[in-house]
Amino acid sequence: MLLIRCPYCEEERPEIEFRHAGEAHVARPSDIASISDEEFEAFFFIRANTRGTVYERWRHVNGCARFFNAVRDSVSDRFIMTYKAGDPKPKKLPGV
Amino acid sequence: MTKAGAKTVQEAVGAERRPALGGQDMSARGVKVAVLPPANRVSLRVPEEAVASLSRALGVALPQKPKTSAAKDGRTVFWLGPDEWFVFDEQGGDALADCGKAKGLHSAVDVSHRNVAFAVSGPGAEAAIAAGCPQDLALAAFAVGACSRTVFGKAEILLYRVSEQEFRVECWRSFSGYVFGLLGEGARDAAA
Numbered sequence: 001m002l003l004i005r006c007p008y009c010e011e012e013r014p015e016i017e018f019r020h021a022g023e024a025h026v027a028r029p030s031d032i033a034s035i036s037d038e039e040f041e042a043f044f045f046i047r048a049n050t051r052g053t054v055y056e057r058w059r060h061v062n063g064c065a066r067f068f069n070a071v072r073d074s075v076s077d078r079f080i081m082t083y084k085a086g087d088p089k090p091k092k093l094p095g096v
Numbered sequence: 097m098t099k100a101g102a103k104t105v106q107e108a109v110g111a112e113r114r115p116a117l118g119g120q121d122m123s124a125r126g127v128k129v130a131v132l133p134p135a136n137r138v139s140l141r142v143p144e145e146a147v148a149s150l151s152r153a154l155g156v157a158l159p160q161k162p163k164t165s166a167a168k169d170g171r172t173v174f175w176l177g178p179d180e181w182f183v184f185d186e187q188g189g190d191a192l193a194d195c196g197k198a199k200g201l202h203s204a205v206d207v208s209h210r211n212v213a214f215a216v217s218g219p220g221a222e223a224a225i226a227a228g229c230p231q232d233l234a235l236a237a238f239a240v241g242a243c244s245r246t247v248f249g250k251a252e253i254l255l256y257r258v259s260e261q262e263f264r265v266e267c268w269r270s271f272s273g274y275v276f277g278l279l280g281e282g283a284r285d286a287a288a
């Protein structure tokens with residue numbers, strides 16, 4: 001079982017307490033009614049789906065219930081780091 | 097409607113409270129699982145600036161550290177999340193009414209009848225719970241007074257270490273049959 005560090009619980013917890021919640025740092029348009037269909041498609045449906053380092057939202061659903069962000073390797077599935085929701089994308093990753 | 101008919105209707109609306117699994121227990125060598133009596137329970141959300149106000153109103157300081165609890169005069173408060181607490185009162189106190197006295201902004205919901213609580217005790221209690229709970233329950237990681245929302249098998253639970261060899265397990269009422277059954281299995285395995 002993977003151990004995932006929750007930035008709110010401040011410790012590593014078993015993966016089955018967590019739920020994956022899609023790509024992180026997808027900015028919602030400030031005026032969604034004014035954007036074109038193409039812009040809406042890009043915002044709503046198109047995801048980077050990177051091979052390697054990915055930035056994802058996770059939720060500690062059966063724990064503190066908070067959403068947070070995780071940096072993960074999509075090839076090895078290794079968690080590189082986690083940080084609180086609303087924090088900026090980390091500039092420097094540990095051990096990378 | 098006849099007189100007799102009216103009487104039948106009146107009798108039918110009488111409500112009877114039946115606690116889930118009321119009074120049941122099971123024992124294996126070194127572990128006892130008991131269904132605890134009903135308690136007063138509140139699900140509480142409080143923004144940072146109102147924490148002091150709610151602590152005063154409840155008579156217990158809301159714990160600020162993850163996985164910790166606070167207790168005073170039969171009332172216990174669990175830290176569940178950065179702005180979320182769970183309060184239960186076993187001595188008949190009305191925690192919801194006390195929250196209502198607080199000036200600070202908050203959300204308090206009475207969930208007394210939503211949950212069923214179990215006491216799991218004895219030298220095998222830790223092993224019995226570990227049968228379905230993936231958290232590290234060793235005393236060094238899950239100390240006396242520690243509490244957490246987590247899972248037990250397929251059900252969500254609140255876990256609280258009352259003493260070295262006693263845990264309180266709370267689950268939603270509709271999961272109580274499953275949780276009680278799996279605790280029993282865990283207790284038998286721990287005894288084996």
Ligand SMILES: [Zn+2]
Binds near residue numbers: 008009064
């Ligand atoms: Zn958490």
